[in-house]
Amino acid sequence: MKExxxxxxxxxxxxxxxxxxxxxxxxxxxxxxxxxxxxxQEVVSKQSKPDRYKxxxxxxxxxxxxxxxxNSLPKNAENHNAYYVINVLGLESKIEPHKPCxxxxxxxxxxxxxxxxxxxxxxxxLPEGLIRRFTLDAPDLWSWRNSVxxxxxxxxxxxxxxxxxxxxxxxxxxxxxxVKEKKRxxxxxxxxxxxxxxxxxxxxxxxxxxxxxLDRGELFRLTGEYxxxxxxxxxxxxxxxxxxDRKMIARSCNKIGITYSALAxxxxxxxxxxxxxxxxxxxxxxxxxxxxxxxxxxxxKTWGKLDEAMVLHKKEEKICNDLGDxxxxxxxxxxxxxxxNAWGKLDEAMALHKKEEKIFNDLGDxxxxxxxxxxxxxxxxxxxDRGRKIELWGKSIDMNKSIGIPTESYEDALRKxxxxx
Amino acid sequence: xxxxxxxxxxxxxxxxxxxxxxxxxxPEDERYADLNSGRGPKVFDSLFKQLGLxxxxxxxxxxxxxxxxILFCGHRGCGKSTELKRIAHILKKxxxxxxxxxxxxxxxxxxxxxxxxxxxxxxQRLADVLSDSNIxxxxxxxxxxxxxxxxxxxxxxxxxxxxxGISAGGNAKTGFALVASIFGQFxxxxxxxxxHKEEVRTIVKNHFSLFKTIFNRxxxxxxxxxxxxxxxxxxxxxxxxxxxxxxxxxxxxxxxxASQLTQIETNFIYTVPIHIVYEDRQVANFYxxxxxxxxxxxxxxNTGKRDKEGWSAMEDMIRKRIPDELFDSSITIKRAIxxxxxxxxxxxxxxxxxxxxxxxxxxxxxxxxxxxxTIKADYMRFLDAEDYSRLARLEIEDDKESDDRMxxxxxxxxxxxxxxYWRMVNPIVRETKExxxxxxxxxxxxxxxx
Numbered sequence: 001m002k003e004x005x006x007x008x009x010x011x012x013x014x015x016x017x018x019x020x021x022x023x024x025x026x027x028x029x030x031x032x033x034x035x036x037x038x039x040x041q042e043v044v045s046k047q048s049k050p051d052r053y054k055x056x057x058x059x060x061x062x063x064x065x066x067x068x069x070x071n072s073l074p075k076n077a078e079n080h081n082a083y084y085v086i087n088v089l090g091l092e093s094k095i096e097p098h099k100p101c102x103x104x105x106x107x108x109x110x111x112x113x114x115x116x117x118x119x120x121x122x123x124x125x126l127p128e129g130l131i132r133r134f135t136l137d138a139p140d141l142w143s144w145r146n147s148v149x150x151x152x153x154x155x156x157x158x159x160x161x162x163x164x165x166x167x168x169x170x171x172x173x174x175x176x177x178x179v180k181e182k183k184r185x186x187x188x189x190x191x192x193x194x195x196x197x198x199x200x201x202x203x204x205x206x207x208x209x210x211x212x213x214l215d216r217g218e219l220f221r222l223t224g225e226y227x228x229x230x231x232x233x234x235x236x237x238x239x240x241x242x243x244x245d246r247k248m249i250a251r252s253c254n255k256i257g258i259t260y261s262a263l264a265x266x267x268x269x270x271x272x273x274x275x276x277x278x279x280x281x282x283x284x285x286x287x288x289x290x291x292x293x294x295x296x297x298x299x300x301k302t303w304g305k306l307d308e309a310m311v312l313h314k315k316e317e318k319i320c321n322d323l324g325d326x327x328x329x330x331x332x333x334x335x336x337x338x339x340x341n342a343w344g345k346l347d348e349a350m351a352l353h354k355k356e357e358k359i360f361n362d363l364g365d366x367x368x369x370x371x372x373x374x375x376x377x378x379x380x381x382x383x384x385d386r387g388r389k390i391e392l393w394g395k396s397i398d399m400n401k402s403i404g405i406p407t408e409s410y411e412d413a414l415r416k417x418x419x420x421x
Numbered sequence: 422x423x424x425x426x427x428x429x430x431x432x433x434x435x436x437x438x439x440x441x442x443x444x445x446x447x448p449e450d451e452r453y454a455d456l457n458s459g460r461g462p463k464v465f466d467s468l469f470k471q472l473g474l475x476x477x478x479x480x481x482x483x484x485x486x487x488x489x490x491i492l493f494c495g496h497r498g499c500g501k502s503t504e505l506k507r508i509a510h511i512l513k514k515x516x517x518x519x520x521x522x523x524x525x526x527x528x529x530x531x532x533x534x535x536x537x538x539x540x541x542x543x544x545q546r547l548a549d550v551l552s553d554s555n556i557x558x559x560x561x562x563x564x565x566x567x568x569x570x571x572x573x574x575x576x577x578x579x580x581x582x583x584x585x586g587i588s589a590g591g592n593a594k595t596g597f598a599l600v601a602s603i604f605g606q607f608x609x610x611x612x613x614x615x616x617h618k619e620e621v622r623t624i625v626k627n628h629f630s631l632f633k634t635i636f637n638r639x640x641x642x643x644x645x646x647x648x649x650x651x652x653x654x655x656x657x658x659x660x661x662x663x664x665x666x667x668x669x670x671x672x673x674x675x676x677x678x679a680s681q682l683t684q685i686e687t688n689f690i691y692t693v694p695i696h697i698v699y700e701d702r703q704v705a706n707f708y709x710x711x712x713x714x715x716x717x718x719x720x721x722x723n724t725g726k727r728d729k730e731g732w733s734a735m736e737d738m739i740r741k742r743i744p745d746e747l748f749d750s751s752i753t754i755k756r757a758i759x760x761x762x763x764x765x766x767x768x769x770x771x772x773x774x775x776x777x778x779x780x781x782x783x784x785x786x787x788x789x790x791x792x793x794x795t796i797k798a799d800y801m802r803f804l805d806a807e808d809y810s811r812l813a814r815l816e817i818e819d820d821k822e823s824d825d826r827m828x829x830x831x832x833x834x835x836x837x838x839x840x841x842y843w844r845m846v847n848p849i850v851r852e853t854k855e856x857x858x859x860x861x862x863x864x865x866x867x868x869x870x871x
């Protein structure tokens with residue numbers, strides 16, 4: 001009864017909207033099951049008033065890109081006197097759980113153009129549970145909605161509630177994830193990988209599978225499960241090798257290299273960074289190339305090969321300069337300064353640290369500043385200025401604490417130094 | 422456009438497009454209502470001062486060699502584009518600025534965008550406008566730019582099919598028409614050429630430093646010639662549409678690539694989504710000003726009393742679109758304004774929904790209440806239990822922390838921000854059962870905590 005009343009109210013509202021169409025209108029219609037949705041679309045079609053507007057149905061499941069969707073629409077310029085009510089169906093085929101919907105993102109960005117080129121009424125039909133995704137993935141378009149109407153299934157409103165289960169929106173940037181969220185996301189990605197592997201072997205699916213495996217590997221790395229991370233990165237690399245996707249092969253190599261470095265297996269790490277370097281050169285991807293040089297240099301420094309490390313840091317510096325990448329430049333300066341310090345060239349090292357400090361200051365990079373001060377403190381200590389060293393180390397610890405970076409080892413070092421002096 | 426926007430009856434309100442909220446209104450439009458007096462005192466003063474203008478928009482110090490990078494943001498639907506149009510209008514004077522306006526949504530592929538695309542589009546638009554204004558620069562700058570494209574970019578392109586499509590000097594155009602055409606070919610490639618755009622971008626990024634040097638030298642003379650030709654005392658480029666980017670893209674461009682964006686030496690205003698204000702210190706360090714367009718204040722933060730100026734601005738906004746006699750009573754108007762929280766688009770949305778729901782051919786109280794129920798349901802679709810608790814804490818403890826959740830709530834207008842970073846729970850959300858329950862719970866906890 002309640003459902004029936006609701007539907008009557010929603011239907012009369014929809015009809016009133018259809019009575020008063022002018023210009024661009026966005027109506028979002030949710031329903032608790034597909035068959036009911038279809039029933040309501042028929043109602044809309046029956047309301048068609050050829051003298052005032054024509055009803056068109058566009059099914060998105062057969063459309064790939066937002067541009068294709070826009071191209072399939074009647075254009076204002078071509079239809080001076082005609083008005084259209086466009087039923088947009090199949091949006092659910094574009095939406096995957098736990099992942100921003102690229103199609104909705106695209107519609108969001110194309111909002112103004114959509115309204116300008118096709119100033120008609122758009123009725124988006126989708127399962128009620130997915131309306132939330134509309135609000136999250138197309139927030140600007142959503143803010144232009146005329147109305148949201150939800151039709152309930154009069155026979156079995158409870159039977160199909162599973163499709164309305166709310167999905168949590170997750171961002172692909174894992175750095176903000178808590179440990180719990182990382183673990184939960186690993187479970188989700190594992191499930192997604194299984195489904196992707198089952199769903200076919202087209203190039204597109206394989207690319208998606210590889211990217212998902214890489215993402216899961218990164219989450220394993222961030223949670224300290226290095227073995228699983230390595231397996232994932234290697235599997236991604238294999239798939240990309242089959243597909244000939246060189247950019248992704250280079251990315252996998254970088255991840256493998258970083259993971260081996262975390263395991264202190266520098267020999268293996270450098271092999272992969274070399275491979276990354278080679279591909280980046282072939283692709284002329286200088287941004288990634290600088291990263292590869294930097295990572296290799298850090299390993300060489302660990303091995304005591306300071307000359308070789310310096311050569312790579314200089315290459316890194318040149319690229320960062322060319323690219324205008326000042327954050328990369330600061331990292332390079334800092335690493336070069338540490339080498340100069342080891343060579344006893346204290347003034348040159350300090351000059352580079354000062355340059356590094358200025359950039360980190362401009363960037364507001366607190367963690368970078370803390371490291372720079374710590375290393376500058378070392379140089380002051382080597383020069384015999386104990387007071388300045390203690391002051392800078394103290395500042396560095398406070399800075400790290402302010403952003404939640406663990407400081408136990410730094411505090412230990414400072415305590416020991418204070419005991420010594 | 423019809424002669425007058427004032428409707429003759431209830432149905433004519435819709436017919437005249439007076440419930441539309443999908444286009445920015447220019448100050449000349451009859452429906453334009455100046456909401457600025459209601460946004461709080463001196464809202465634009467600091468922005469104008471930053472640009473060398475006094476509070477009334479009169480140029481005072483624009484003839485200064487500066488490169489300022491300003492981020493312009495605000496809630497969705499709070500009137501950003503409308504205000505940006507007004508600001509461009511104020512700045513565009515011979516004794517103030519030579520203004521170049523770009524919209525990335527119209528000219529780029531916003532689904533796939535990099536900082537290079539934005540800078541090249543700005544360069545293209547600038548060259549277009551200069552070409553139309555018959556402003557020129559010395560040949561050497563043109564030669565340097567052509568040489569840069571020919572020797573560094575075009576010769577590095579692996580794809581010959583694509584590279585022959587870009588010509589830096591082989592056509593009949595000269596001067597800025599040629600420059601516009603070169604940049605135009607690149608922006609078209611960034612937009613349409615899905616196969617090669619990555620290659621083109623990578624090459625351009627690899628040579629960014631050189632590009633910046635050549636372009637900045639040219640800009641210096643452009644600014645000089647603008648002054649000389651009495652078209653403006655300074656140059657400003659306004660980039661709109663960048664507030665529509667996804668959070669990921671926005672952070673990548675405006676935070677990670679901030680150093681590149683701020684190496685082009687002229688004045689820029691970029692629209693950005695509101696979350697970026699709270700990102701981190703980098704934003705404040707790189708950009709000279711982050712301007713937040715606040716909501717219209719309808720109640721006093723401290724006393725809870727109605728704010729006269731804000732209230733009258735919102736009433737004025739309604740009256741410019743719907744005459745009083747189409748409401749059943751002034752109480753209905755008050756209710757709609759109160760529930761809008763001073764959010765202009767929300768007010769129009771309430772009225773639009775009331776139009777859809779009315780049985781009386783009037784904007785009556787029942788219709789407004791039905792409209793509010795519908796919009797409440799819209800908010801409830803994306804708010805979860807923790808969101809309600811966070812909002813309740815905002816109201817109880819005036820908790821100003823800009824954590825991720827609060828950023829999202831501001832982004833979705835579940836929380837609204839006013840002048841001086843004062844925040845309030847959206848009144849429509851405040852009326853949901855879920856919020857009321859969370860409020861009681863949090864209040865109990867807050868008492869227990871004390």
